[in-house]
Amino acid sequence: MSLPSAPLPPPEDLLIDLRSGALRAATPLPPLPNRTLLLSLDDIEEGAHGLTAAAGTLLVVCERGVRSTLAARLLRAEGLNASAYEGGVPALLAAWEHKP
Amino acid sequence: MSLPSAPLPPPEDLLIDLRSGALRAATPLPPLPNRTLLLSLDDIEEGAHGLTAAAGTLLVVCERGVRSTLAARLLRAEGLNASAYEGGVPALLAAWEHKP
Numbered sequence: 001m002s003l004p005s006a007p008l009p010p011p012e013d014l015l016i017d018l019r020s021g022a023l024r025a026a027t028p029l030p031p032l033p034n035r036t037l038l039l040s041l042d043d044i045e046e047g048a049h050g051l052t053a054a055a056g057t058l059l060v061v062c063e064r065g066v067r068s069t070l071a072a073r074l075l076r077a078e079g080l081n082a083s084a085y086e087g088g089v090p091a092l093l094a095a096w097e098h099k100p
Numbered sequence: 101m102s103l104p105s106a107p108l109p110p111p112e113d114l115l116i117d118l119r120s121g122a123l124r125a126a127t128p129l130p131p132l133p134n135r136t137l138l139l140s141l142d143d144i145e146e147g148a149h150g151l152t153a154a155a156g157t158l159l160v161v162c163e164r165g166v167r168s169t170l171a172a173r174l175l176r177a178e179g180l181n182a183s184a185y186e187g188g189v190p191a192l193l194a195a196w197e198h199k200p
Contacts, residue, residue, distance in 0.1 A: 014150060021131045031121045035143055035150065039135040050114060050135065055150035 006086055008095045009034060009059045014051075016082075018044075018062040018071055019089070027089055029061075030096035044071045051080060058082035061089055106186055108195045109134055109159045114151075116182075118144075118162040118171055119189070127189055129161075130196035144171045151180060158182035161189055 009015060015034040017024060018041050029036065043049050051058065058080055060068035068084035075082035085092055109115060115134040117124060118141050129136065143149050151158065158180055160168035168184035175182035185192055 012148070025128060028125060035137065035139040035148075037135065037137050043135055048112070048135075050155035052152045052154045054152045 006091050006095050008032065008092075008099055009085065010057070013057045013059045014055050016058055016060045016068075016071070018060060018067055023063060027093075029089065030093060032096070034059075041067050041071055044074050047078075049075070051075065053080065056081070059085055061085045061092055064088045065091070106191050106195050108132065108192075108199055109185065110157070113157045113159045114155050116158055116160045116168075116171070118160060118167055123163060127193075129189065130193060132196070134159075141167050141171055144174050147178075149175070151175065153180060156181070159185055161185045161192055164188045165191070 009032065011033045013034055015029070015032065015036045017029060017036055017038050024038070039049060058072070058075055060071045060075070060082060061084070062068040065084055065086055065088035068088060072082040072084040109132065111133045113134055115129070115132065115136045117129060117136055117138050124138070139149060158172070158175055160172045160175070160182060161184070162168040165184055165186055165188035168188060172182040172184040
């Protein structure tokens with residue numbers, strides 16, 4: 001019996017991928033319909049993300065879910081609706097594999 | 101004498117890549133420092149891009165520069181500072197190859 005995988009993100013959420021180009025090339029995201037923003041934790045820490053509430057619900061993902069948790073906290077501190085995808089890209093790939 | 105290539109985008113510009121996941125996987129963008137937003141022309145036509153002036157200068161890219169020109173026009177019509185990267189991804193890759 002495999003572990004229940006996390007649900008896939010709602011398609012209208014803006015997915016934010018914090019991973020470096022090299023990690024993204026090595027492990028591409030699944031072909032989700034979501035808009036996806038590629039930027040670094042530095043961009044967020046320096047307030048250079050350019051995001052506003054108009055971007056909608058933000059779902060942050062990284063290699064394991066650690067930096068994305070910090071990034072989501074920083075974005076929430078700016079009043080944005082942000083959360084981290086638990087377990088990061090590996091969990092997202094598992095959710096894609098086990099999608100109904 | 102090779103054709104002078106277009107300049108690389110300023111690093112603070114938000115690069116918008118309209119290409120499908122398959123095209124992006126087949127021809128990855130060069131490792132530019134820019135924030136990069138992956139979305140479709142439909143997202144822009146339907147006003148579901150979530151972009152505001154806070155996102156800064158927008159530079160749209162696609163396979164050849166045709167759809168990006170339309171996308172940039174639509175975004176400008178919404179008052180956003182958007183332009184298309186002439187010649188699309190091939191020109192961007194050439195600019196990266198010939199960067200000083």
